[in-house]
Amino acid sequence: MIRVGNFGSMIESVSRRAFGGSSGTYNVRATELARDRRLKTLSVTVVFLDDTKQLFQLEKRAKGQALLELVFTHLELTEKHYFGLQFSDNGAPPNLANTDLMRWLDPTKPVKKQMRGPGYFYLRVKFYVSDPSKLQEEYTRYHFYLQIRKDILSGKLLVPPSTACLLASYTVQSELGDYHPDEHGPKYLVGMALMPGQTEEIEKKISELHKLHKGQTPADAEFNFLDHAKRLDMYGVDLHRARDSSGKELQLGVTSNGLVIFQNGTKINSFSWGKIVKISFKRKQFFIQLKREQGESYDTLLGFNIVTYRSCKVLWKSCIEHHTFFRLHSPAIKRRTPLPLGSKFSYTGRTEVQSMEEAKLRMKSEKTFIRCSSRKLVVNTPEEKAKTGITSSTRSSRPYDNKVTSLSHEPRRAWAESSPTNLGDDEGGFLERTVVEDHSRAFTPVLPPRTISYADEDPDLVERPTTATGIYEVSHIDSANQPCDDGLVCIRMTPDEEGRFGFNVKGGSDLAMPILVSRVAPNTPADRCYPKLNEGDQVLFINGIDVTGMPHEQVVNLIRASRDSRVGELLLTVRPSSVYDPGEAVEEEPVYQYVTDSTAVRETLEQSMAALSDGLMTGSLIVQFDHLFRKKLGLSTSHASLPQNTNANRYTDILPYDLTRVILECGTNGDYINANYVNMEIPGSGIINRYIATQGPLAQTVGDFWEMVWETGCSLIVMVTGLVERGRIKCHKYWPNIGESMEAAGLRIKSIRCHYNNPAGYICNTLTLHHIQSEVEREVTQLQYIGWPDHGVPDNAAVFLQFINEVRRCRQNMLEPTVVHCSAGIGRTGVLILMETALCLIEANQPVYPIEIVTNMRDQRAMMVQTSSQFRFVCTCILHAFTEGFCKPLPEYIYH
Missing domain, CATH: 2.30.29.30 (Pleckstrin-homology domain (PH domain)/Phosphotyrosine-binding domain (PTB))
Structure with missing residues (x-):
């Protein structure tokens, strides 16, 4: 045994050279420290969209994908491919000042190399879905809702004041539920972070909008929040x-x-x-x-x-x-090259198509989650409660307050393209004789569609958030005399910088006509205010003054005087055009007329479909549609306006051209019926598809309808409307129940078979027409499409195409015209004719130009394809049919 005290002297006595050559050492402590370093994990903090934080432990060399999976698993977020983790180069939280320094976590690289500062990562939406209905899970939509709210509050997403108030009102509905005066005091929104620059006046506007969302669940309110947000110019940019x-x-x-x-x-x-x-x-x-x-x-x-x-x-x-x-349907395959040049970066995640397919294959999960609050402070004392307007209530809490379970049904939509009083009716905006109001449905605001601006536009015409705030501006005008019944709408607007409101009126007591809005200029205060002023609206009060008995010039002077007043605000009380009958047809004043260039070189089918895709993406195609004439100039409608025929028109301003109208030979009420022949020629094929576009029969015109069917030899009727939608009669039931019969215009009509096709959403009814005098009998097929919702357009293009396919199957080898009708015979009727014409053009290997098709239809019946949302929908269906191979050029039309 060698004592420690002698160990040093012994080493000194040994030759250093001998010791180095024949001995060795082993560092025990250093080896254990190295082992600990290898086992050491990486701590990463992730901040979620509700501002909560979570610490995650990773293996030190773990890549970004591992952290992403941990985060998505922790959140139980199944539709995860829209999201990512952000960090900043300087380690600071995301804000407008360091936008250029924000980076996305790369799933293929180690997390350690991407950490900055304290190692914080922020969950964010990376790919903004174009339509919230594409998201299957309520939980996913909730995260999108949180992201957009954060974008608005941070100033990243610029929102006009009126839209910001509307979005904020949906937030209030989501968090507080329905407005109750006994529970929500005058300052119940104090302390809630709802929008930048929030003031007491703004909170009053938000409160007024909140009252309109009665009955919406948190999921409904958030869905509508997203649907309005997606229309903003800066959404997802x-x-x-x-x-x-x-x-x-x-x-x-x-x-x-x-x-x-x-x-x-x-x-x-x-x-x-x-x-x-x-x-x-x-x-x-x-x-x-x-x-x-x-x-x-x-x-x-x-x-x-x-x-x-x-x-x-x-x-x-x-x-x-x-x-x-x-x-892309799937990420591009990464090819290896022997001498790679430049960056080798490529996207390796799922695409939107793959994500949606995964979501459809996976069952909807029933998640329970807690919604975060917008409150910036916690109210505890009674004094503080009184200050914020929160009062105690004995009313039981809602079952979905704070903690909710994902809904399996589609959230209740609250938008449409037309005016609020119309609530998206596909035949809306026209003057209907018989109106049945639906007072049970809660009213929800609707914003006008987003306008598209171009580089060559006058900058003054681009929407400015500071003007035309409409209903959200605080009015100092005494509105005690303003009528507020359910059929009237109050519209507030302020003039633009040039002192213009942007609308014209016509009529007056001196002209024996009501005061009607004759024109609304695009992108002006009248066009941008909410509720929006529409052509055909009847003006009853101006700034509280009854104008129903005033001459035209006095009305105009009253409007101009409000512009020069101290307040500078115009308050109109109008009866929307969809809920009154002025007693005569209102002729439309065409402002624009878009004419296609027939001299241009015709494209191939593939080129036309590429142009269609681009036109939908950029919005230029919708702009062209909006500029099309709605009524053909120079074509008269004198027969429809005759006194004996006016009662046969469902809408007083939707009248058939004299040139193409259907003339009855043996009509019980004369030769008139509100219907036009519409013939669509397919170039290069020799095919002409013949239609009769007509309104849904009235009770007094059922006989005329069947007389038309008999005289024209029709054997197929296509109905694209319900009998009643939202409490309003759209069409009189003109056929008998199954197994029963009825008589009309000398014909006995009997229903012999009825079949409902669930996937395609239509009813096929087989009828027999027996001419009583001649004893001649003919079979007629009626296809009724019930898959069209009571507002907007169908959500599923594939289902609509199945119905069109059935129509085309029934039309095979048919020379007689097919009768097509909705309610007015222009909106959905035009959509069906446009869709079938496009499919025939594709089969004939001809280019498809939807604008030309609509122009051709409107040459034969006015206003065919009524709204831009209908036109956008049918164009999307055409593109879907071509890209998905639903319709292909026939072999005989393919030139080699």
Whole structure:
């Protein structure tokens, strides 16, 4: 045994050379520390959208995908591919000041290398869904709702004041439920963070809107919040700072549809993915190469200067990710090259199509989750409660307060394209003789559709949040004399900077006509206010003054005087055009007339479908539709206006042209019926599809309807409306029940078979027509489409196409015209004829131009395809039919 005290002297006596060559050492402590370092985990903090935090432990070398899976598992978030984790290069929380420093966690790289500062990551929506109805789970929609609220409150998403108040009212409905005067005091919104610049006056406006959402569950309110938010110009735009070649500051926005360019907050140009051939970057320069147009011998290359090289690459990556996620069915396969040049980045996650397919295959999960509160403070004392307007109530709490279970049904929508009083009726905006109001349905505000601005527009015409705030402006006008019954609407508006309200009126006591709105100019206070002023509305009161007995000039002077008053606000009380009968047809004043260029070179079918896709993405196609004439100039409707025929018209301003009207030979009430022949020729095929577009029969015109069916030899009737929708009669029941018979106009009509097709949403009714005098009998098929909702348009293009397929099957080898009707015989009727015409053009390998088809239809019957939402829907169906292979060119029309 060697004592420690002698160990040092012994080493000194030994040759250093001998010791080094024949001995060894083993560092026990260092080895154990190395073992501990290998076993050490990585601590990562994730901040969720409700601002709660969670600490996650990762293996030190774990990649980003591992952290993402931990987060999604912790949240039980199944539709996870829309989300990502963000961090900033300087480690600071996300805000407007460090937008250029924000990065997305790369799933393929180690988390350790992407951590900055204290190691905080923030859950955010990475890909903004174009329509909230695409999301299957209420829980997913709730996270989108939280994200957009955060975008609004932070100032990232700019919202006009009127829209911001409406969105805030949905938040209040989601958190507090229905408005109750005994529970919600005058200041019950104090302490809730609802929108930037929130004031007491704004809270009053939000409260008024909150009262209108009665009956909506939190899921309903959040769904409607998202549906209005998706229409905002800046919704889902990933902005990046840039400069053009002259040094002007720009912002490049990456969206689901392509690239958008902003200057000083105004959109000056947009490029859809369909027009972009290639995107690239080199150092701090970003390039997009555009598709070569017809007649061009070179491609267009646009370049932009980005702030830093890193920011330029981030922009480039964002383009790749958005294009892949929204445009491809699956990510592109990464090919290996022997000498790779440039960045090797590619998007490796799921696409939107894959995500939706996964969600449909997976059963909807019944989650229970807690909704976070918007309250900025906690009220405890009675004094504080009184200050914020919160009172105690014995009313039992709602079953869905705070803690809710995911709903299996579709949330109740609260939007439409038409005026609020119309609530989205597809035949709305026209003057109906018989109106049955539905007072049981809760009223919910509707915003006008988003307008599209272009680089060559006058900047003064671009919507400014500071003007035309409409109903949300505080009025100082005494409205005690304003009538407020259910049939009237009060509209407030302020003039623009040039002192204009943007609408015209006609009529007056001197003209023996009511005061009617004759024109509303686009993008003016009258067009942007809420509720929106519409052509055909009857003006009853102006600033509380009854104008029903005033001459025209006095009414105009009264409107001008309000512009020059101290308040500068105009308050109109109107009876919307959809709920009154002025006693005579109101002739429309066409402001625009869009004429297609027939001299242009015809495209191939594929080129026309690409143009259709681009037109839908950029909105240019909808703008063209809005500028089409609705009634053909020079075509008279004198027969429809004859006194003996006026009672045969369901709507007083939807009248058949004399030139193409159906003339009855043996009509019980004469030769008149509200119907037009509409013939659609398919070029290159020799096919002419013949239709009769007509209104839904009235009780007094059922005999005329069946007489028309008999005289024209029709054997197919297509009905695209319900008998009653939202309490309003749309069509009189003109056929008997199954097994029963009825007589009309010398005909005995009997129903012999009835079949309901559930997937395609239609009823097939087989009828026999027996002519009593001649004893001749004929079989007629009636197809009634019931899959069209009572507002808006169908949600499922595939289901609608199944019904169109059945119509086409029944029309095979038919030379006689097919009778098509809805209520007015123009809206859904026009959609069906446009859809079938487009499918025939595809089969004939001919280009499809929906604008030309609508123009052709309106040459034969006025106003065919009534609203832009209907036109957008049918264009989407055409594109779906072509891209999904539902309809293909027939072999005999394919030229080799």
